[in-house]
Amino acid sequence: MRLKTQTKLLIDANNKDVEDMLYKQYLVDYRNMDAEHFTNFEDYKLKAFGPKVKAEKLDKEKILSDAEKIKMADQKEGK
Template structure:
């Protein structure tokens, strides 16, 4: 609920939508929040990158989310699946960071 309030300021806007539109808005809000968090993580990692080991944000994001299979048609997103997806994304980001710090490939 807090996520929606920070994005839309008025929860009535979302609550008055039909179910499918509301779910789509909520899924979009979670995806944007995950991207914002990943962007902040990339900025920290960016400070440790040199020319040789630079990873553009789009590549970084694609590597982190490559195993995430939440499609727009999948309306059965449980709290557990969201937590599992976030956990996988964080683990992948950690793996990329360690490989970058060692100068290795991902």
């Protein structure tokens, strides 16, 4: 089996284990939910894991400009 396939299987198995543990936690919390505070598992999972953060793509000029600003600020503090 290829390394890439093995890695994907391990990651998928780990994600499933994490989801199973979260579901057990949900069942404990479910016992204390009433009609007003009910949350389905999908919403519970989203709340637990939070939204995925998307990385912002920066172009080379922006990165160099930011680095130059940091360098100048550092040099001013060093005087």
